[in-house]
Amino acid sequence: MQFLQTLVNAATPANGWAATAGAIVSPVFHYLYGSGRMDILVVLLFCISLDWVTGIQAAKKEDKTCSSEYGLSRIPRTFFFLALPALANLLDRVMATPGFLFYGVTFGLIYHTWNSLTANAHRAGWPVPKAIANLVESEIKAKTERAMKQKEGK
Structure with missing residues (x-):
């Protein structure tokens, strides 16, 4: 009887929607x-x-704000970053190069x-070892310059 009660509790509309979404998304994810x-x-x-987390903290520290306009412009960039591996995988399939482009991208x-x-x-x-900071010195400089330009534009 307790087993049947567990099944009744599991068969909810929310679980049904989640299972349906999973059944649709999983093959699409596998394909892409x-x-x-x-x-x-x-x-x-x-x-x-x-x-995203470190970018928000850096923006708060450098210009004492978190520009929502700049943050919102990162959303399409993130989708692009997630789409590129899918595109590379599809190209790998078309060109019969198993994973070469996918893993490279x-x-x-x-x-x-x-x-x-x-x-x-x-x-x-935040505490970043000096040796690691030296590896990304040009990125630090570019981000700092961009933040200064953005701050001057306000």
């Missing part, structure tokens, strides 16, 4: 990104998330995003 690639995509998403995006989030963390005053 390929199989066995979840880990690398999680790394990319994690880097993008950290870039995805690792390139991770590297780019790592540079950005590390520079943002440094600008926010």
